[in-house]
Amino acid sequence: MGRGDARRSRQRGARRAQGSRGGIRRFFTWRKLLGTFFVFCLLAMGGFYAVYLLVPVPTANAEAVLQSNVYKYADGSILARSGKVNRSIVGLDKIPDPVEKAFVAAENKTFYEDSGVDFKGTARGVINTITGQGKQGGSTITQQYVKNYYLDQSQTVTRKLKELVISLKVDQRKSKEEILAGYLNTSYYGRGAYGIQAAAQAYYGVDAGELTVEQGAYLAALLQAPSQYDWTSATPTGRELVTERWNYVLDNMVEENWLDPAKRAGMKFPVPQKPKPAPGMEGQTGYLVSAANQELIRQGVSEEDISAGGWTITLTIDKKRQKELVEAVDEQLESKLDREGDKVDSTVQAGATSVDPKTGHVVALYGGVGATEHWMSNATRRDYQPASTFKPLVFASALENASTTQDGRRIGVNTVYDGTSRRPVEGSDTPFAPENEDDRSYGPVTVQRAMNKSINSVFAQMIVDVGPDKVKKTALDLGMRDSEGFVEAPAMSLGVMGASTWDMAGVYATLDNHGKKVTPTIVKSAEHKDRAVEPADPIGAQVISRQTADTVTSVLTGVVKNGSGAAANTSAYEAAGKTGTSENNKSAWFAGYTPELTTVVALFGEDAEKGTQVTLTGTANSGRANGGGFPARIWADYTLDALGGGSDARFDLDVLEVAGPEPEPSSSPSESASPSSSPSDEPDEPTSSPSSSAPTGTPSSQSPTSQQPTPPTQSPSSSASTSPDPGDGGEPGTDPGPDTGFVNDKPVKQ
Numbered sequence: 110m111g112r113g114d115a116r117r118s119r120q121r122g123a124r125r126a127q128g129s130r131g132g133i134r135r136f137f138t139w140r141k142l143l144g145t146f147f148v149f150c151l152l153a154m155g156g157f158y159a160v161y162l163l164v165p166v167p168t169a170n171a172e173a174v175l176q177s178n179v180y181k182y183a184d185g186s187i188l189a190r191s192g193k194v195n196r197s198i199v200g201l202d203k204i205p206d207p208v209e210k211a212f213v214a215a216e217n218k219t220f221y222e223d224s225g226v227d228f229k230g231t232a233r234g235v236i237n238t239i240t241g242q243g244k245q246g247g248s249t250i251t252q253q254y255v256k257n258y259y260l261d262q263s264q265t266v267t268r269k270l271k272e273l274v275i276s277l278k279v280d281q282r283k284s285k286e287e288i289l290a291g292y293l294n295t296s297y298y299g300r301g302a303y304g305i306q307a308a309a310q311a312y313y314g315v316d317a318g319e320l321t322v323e324q325g326a327y328l329a330a331l332l333q334a335p336s337q338y339d340w341t342s343a344t345p346t347g348r349e350l351v352t353e354r355w356n357y358v359l360d361n362m363v364e365e366n367w368l369d370p371a372k373r374a375g376m377k378f379p380v381p382q383k384p385k386p387a388p389g390m391e392g393q394t395g396y397l398v399s400a401a402n403q404e405l406i407r408q409g410v411s412e413e414d415i416s417a418g419g420w421t422i423t424l425t426i427d428k429k430r431q432k433e434l435v436e437a438v439d440e441q442l443e444s445k446l447d448r449e450g451d452k453v454d455s456t457v458q459a460g461a462t463s464v465d466p467k468t469g470h471v472v473a474l475y476g477g478v479g480a481t482e483h484w485m486s487n488a489t490r491r492d493y494q495p496a497s498t499f500k501p502l503v504f505a506s507a508l509e510n511a512s513t514t515q516d517g518r519r520i521g522v523n524t525v526y527d528g529t530s531r532r533p534v535e536g537s538d539t540p541f542a543p544e545n546e547d548d549r550s551y552g553p554v555t556v557q558r559a560m561n562k563s564i565n566s567v568f569a570q571m572i573v574d575v576g577p578d579k580v581k582k583t584a585l586d587l588g589m590r591d592s593e594g595f596v597e598a599p600a601m602s603l604g605v606m607g608a609s610t611w612d613m614a615g616v617y618a619t620l621d622n623h624g625k626k627v628t629p630t631i632v633k634s635a636e637h638k639d640r641a642v643e644p645a646d647p648i649g650a651q652v653i654s655r656q657t658a659d660t661v662t663s664v665l666t667g668v669v670k671n672g673s674g675a676a677a678n679t680s681a682y683e684a685a686g687k688t689g690t691s692e693n694n695k696s697a698w699f700a701g702y703t704p705e706l707t708t709v710v711a712l713f714g715e716d717a718e719k720g721t722q723v724t725l726t727g728t729a730n731s732g733r734a735n736g737g738g739f740p741a742r743i744w745a746d747y748t749l750d751a752l753g754g755g756s757d758a759r760f761d762l763d764v765l766e767v768a769g770p771e772p773e774p775s776s777s778p779s780e781s782a783s784p785s786s787s788p789s790d791e792p793d794e795p796t797s798s799p800s801s802s803a804p805t806g807t808p809s810s811q812s813p814t815s816q817q818p819t820p821p822t823q824s825p826s827s828s829a830s831t832s833p834d835p836g837d838g839g840e841p842g843t844d845p846g847p848d849t850g851f852v853n854d855k856p857v858k859q
Contacts, residue, residue, distance in 0.1 A: 178420040180398055182428040183470075183633060189394050191387070191418060196303035201290045203318045204305065207367065208325030209289060214361035215329035215354075217250040220289070225251035225280025226273055250292050252276045257295035297413045298328060299335030300384050312381035322359075322368065323379040330354035336412040340381050345593075352378060386480040393435060395480025397426060397631070400471075400489060400611075404632045408642055423633040425470035430751045434461060434473040437747035442712075442739050443478070445729040453727040457734075458715050460487025461743070462614040463708040463751070464629050466621035469647020471611075471631040472706075473751070483717070491590065491607040493696040493713050493722065496689035497563045497736070498613055499584070499604030501620070501661050503572050504556060506583035508657040508765065512575040520574060521556065522664055523769045526567040528554040534599050537573045541599035542566075546690075557768040560664050561672025563688060565603060572602040586652040588615035588628060604689060610698075610709040617700045618707040620665075621685075623763075624658035625651050627707075659762040662702075666760070667768060669701065676741035677701055681755030682748065688736030695722045699740035704758040706751055710740040 178191035201209060213220045226249060248256070255276045279288065298308035308328050309317045320328070330351055331338050338351035355378060362368035386395035401422055402415050438459050446454040461475040476486035506512070507520040515536050518524060528551030533542040543565040545551070551564055559567035572580050577597035585591060595606040611629055618627035626649030635642040665685035668674045673688040677699065686701025700709040712734055714723040725734035749755065 178415065178418050178422060180401060181421070181423045182431075183423065183425050183472075184428055185423070186428060188424065188426070189389060189398055191301075191398070196294070197306040198294050198304065199306045199317050201286055201293075203316075204293065205318065205320060205322075205325070207322045207362075208305075208317075208320050209293070210362055210365070210367040211322060211325040211358055212293060212329045212332075213250065213289070214365060214367065215326070215332070215358040216253070218361060218365060220250050221285055223249060223251075225249060225276045225288075248272075249276070251280050251288050254288055254292040254295060255279055257297075258291055296332055297335060297416065298331055299339050299412060301387060301416050303416070311384065313379070314382055321379065322362075322372075323376050326355050326358040326362075327351070327379055327381065329358050336406065339384075341383050383484055385484060391481045392479050393431065393474070393476060395484075396476025396486045396488065397424060397431075397474060399480070399486060400474060400476075400631050403489070404630065404644075405635055405642060408632070408635075408644065410635070410642060420635055420637050422635045425468075425472065425631050425633045426474065427472040430463065430473040430747075433750040434463060434475050434747050437743050437750070438475055441743045441746050442729075445731075447729075451730075453714075453725070454729060456714050456716055456723050457725060457728050458483065458487050458713040459711070459739075459743070460490070460610045460713065461708060461710040461747075462488045462610040462629065463706060463747070464614045464618045464627065465705070466618040466627055466702065466707045467648075467705075469615075469618070469627045469630050470633070471614075471629050473708075473747075474611075474631070475710075487610070487711070487713060489609050489611045490713075491592065491609045491612065493607065493711070494604050494691040495606070495608040495613055495698055495700075495711075496604040496691040496696060497565075498687050498689035498698045498700045498709075499606075499608075500560065500563065500568045500602065501665060501687050502584045502587060502589075502616065503568050503575065503580050503602050504560065504664065505587070505620070505653060505657055505661045506580040507571055507575045508660055509583060509653050510575060510579050512579075514574050515570075520571065522660065522766045523555050523557065525553050525555055525772055526559060526564075526570060528552055528559060528562075528564045528567055530566060532566045532570070534570050534573045537599050539598050541569055543569045543600075543603060553772045555768065555771055557664055557667055558771055560687070561668050563673050568602040569599050573599055577601055583653065584616075586626075587619050588612060588626065604691070610711050613698070613700050614707055614709040617702050617709060619652065620658045620661055621702040621704070621707050622648070622658075623655040624653040625649065656763055656765050659760075660764045660766070662760055663762055663764045663767060665701075673735075673737040674699065674701065674741055676737055677745045677748070679745065679749070679755075682752055683756075683759050684748070685760070686741075686744070688741065690733070690735045694724045694726045694733055694735070697725055697734050697736045697738065697740050699736050699744045701741075701744050701748070703748065703752065703756060704760050705756060706748060708744055708748060708751075710743045710747075712739055 180188040180190070182188050217223070252272055255272050259275055283291075294304040294306075296305075297303055298305075298311070300308075300311040302308040302311040305320075305328065306317045308331075309315050309320050309324075312328065312331075313320065313324050315324075333354060334347075334350075337343060337347045338354070340348060340351065343351065359368060359373050359376060363370050363373050386399075390398060401424055402412075405415055405422070406412055438461070442457070442459055446457060448455050448457075458477055459475060460477065461473070462471060463473040464470065465472055474486075474488045476488045477483040480486075504520075512520050514520060514524065514526075528545070530545040530548045530550045531542045533540065545565050546563065551558075551562065554562075554564060554567065556567070556571075558564075577599065580601065581595065581597055589595075589606075589608060589612055592607045595601070615627050615629045618629070619625065621627075628645075628647050628649060630644055630647040632642070632644050634644070662685045665687055666683065668688070669678045669684045669686050674684075674686045677684055677686055682703045684701055684703050686699060689698035689700070690696070695714050696711060698709065698711045702708070712725055712728070714725040715721075716723050726732065728734035728739065731738065
């Protein structure tokens with residue numbers, strides 16, 4: 110091909126390419142794109158106008174959907190009805206103007222000028238609904254009023270579009286004052302309160318007209334998250350968030366010239382009063398209803414939905430056992446207290462939770478003297494220490510982790526530790542030398558006897574041997590809750606964190622259930638006209654091995670038979686359990702179980718007026734109110750009745766080893782004792798001569814052969830094996846006799 114032909118060929122190709130690009134440009138011109146955009150806008154506007162014409166402003170349905178909730182016992186009989194909706198309508202003339210402005214400042218500063226709709230916020234809400242991102246703010250006061258008064262709380266695109274259209278119409282037809290009044294009177298504030306009048310009474314005990322600016326700002330801040338921001342039940346994070354929100358409201362008021370800056374600077378956060386149960390919630394009823402509602406909230410039902418009513422909620426509570434638990438507390442504790450005339454007795458609070466370990470169902474619950482007299486449930490509160498009821502968890506962790514002592518001996522039932530009071534722990538960077546009960550020293554003891562007598566020095570050393578981090582993990586796996594005071598340190602062995610009887614009932618039920626996790630549940634079923642809640646399965650995975658759980662159970666039967674839990678011992682049933690008495694006797698516990706029932710009972714000392722914890726010492730003029738006293742007696746009384754007078758069921762245990770004989774003491778156990786003079790204290794054990802072959806010194810200095818203790822020289826009938834010996838709280842008991850048992854690497858069926 111000549112050069113001329115090639116040139117002509119290139120020119121033809123260029124013209125074809127230019128024609129192609131020109132065709133694309135002719136198709137996608139700016140004029141056509143702009144025209145398409147305008148057509149789309151016109152169609153959208155036309156569609157919105159059609160929707161605007163077709164969607165009417167409905168009649169109010171807020172009152173129609175608000176009903177009573179029905180709560181039932183497990184057998185279907187009625188426990189309670191929630192009563193009428195807590196709402197009183199008040200006009201704006203009854204509400205201080207600064208309080209009104211606080212709500213506007215919190216939710217919609219442009220309320221008085223806007224058209225009732227925030228298109229940007231609504232668009233964001235629609236997108237979040239479509240993409241499944243949940244609720245988002247941005248709605249105006251008018252839109253929120255429309256949602257509360259005319260529509261419902263559903264998160265759908267259809268509902269949001271209706272909200273948009275109706276809000277525009279309502280803004281045209283009603284004054285801003287009418288809309289604001291409707292908003293204040295239909296909003297949900299928590300505590301079952303609908304409307305500002307009910308909220309003012311629920312949180313501050315005053316009428317809406319008596320609210321201060323500070324109080325109004327709190328109620329305005331509360332609307333964003335009523336349950337999370339309720340000061341008396343909020344977490345530290347919740348309190349921080351609502352305080353920030355409260356400051357935000359007041360600062361906005363200053364910005365809008367609705368509040369003088371100087372006055373704002375002197376304002377302090379108005380802490381609300383404690384909640385009070387609604388009428389009809391007297392006695393244990395209020396505690397049971399509250400526990401059921403809290404569980405539904407954990408299952409994903411909002412507090413607002415529950416308060417709106419229409420639910421039929423069946424609890425797992427056994428009506429007969431519930432009655433028997435209340436009677437046990439009345440008989441073993443309340444009948445002995447002088448609440449009016451005795452200062453100590455007036456501060457005593459009792460709580461209990463009883464669980465079926467095979468199903469996880471809470472069959473009985475005791476929250477206090479009555480929900481209308483003492484609003485906080487003592488069964489679910491977590492602000493008291495569980496004390497020595499935590500020690501079995503230390504031992505469980507030692508078994509589960511195959512832990513060894515400082516000198517390399519495998520920790521088991523018969524491992525010998527030094528029970529000397531105030532003995533400094535070895536192997537820890539954190540110094541710790543706890544005092545035993547009454548500063549009593551025991552010398553060399555096995556883990557079995559240390560559990561029987563709740564010897565602090567032994568378990569302080571054991572937690573160091575195992576590792577506090579591993580012990581905490583075991584505790585959390587078993588069902589305890591993490592908390593600010595749950596620190597990984599030797600002192601954790603004494604149960605210095607916070608816990609509830611509900612939590613500890615789950616922990617001990619898991620031990621009872623051979624290590625398979627039990628999460629207590631009180632809701633059997635919950636049904637609404639348009640939905641049903643399926644409770645989560647209370648029985649979970651295997652969190653510790655069966656052999657670990659069963660070995661702990663075996664040891665805890667010794668606590669009941671021969672140790673500090675003697676008050677729960679009877680031939681009518683087989684039981685395992687542990688006592689606990691916290692520092693300064695501010696709480697006293699008994700956590701125990703039979704093969705069929707797990708129950709935790711606790712006493713708390715509380716100065717309700719000051720909101721402080723106080724000692725239980727002197728309760729009913731009985732000296733120290735230890736775990737082996739009132740709590741164990743309440744437990745025993747209730748359990749006997751709950752089991753129909755007794756049970757032939759026996760623990761089916763697959764244990765790692767059983768308890769053997771105790772080593773001879775190397776010195777008098779009372780050598781450093783300073784016995785208390787309280788009536789509940791028992792005399793020291795008799796002194797015996799030290800044995801030259803008995804191990805002395807710390808566990809780390811003992812030889813591995815000390816795990817096989819030397820048989821005692823005294824016979825089982827001698828004074829050393831029968832004389833009273835106080836364990837936790839000084840409750841009487843007897844030393845374990847030379848039970849047949851041995852250390853073996855293989856499991857032993859007991």
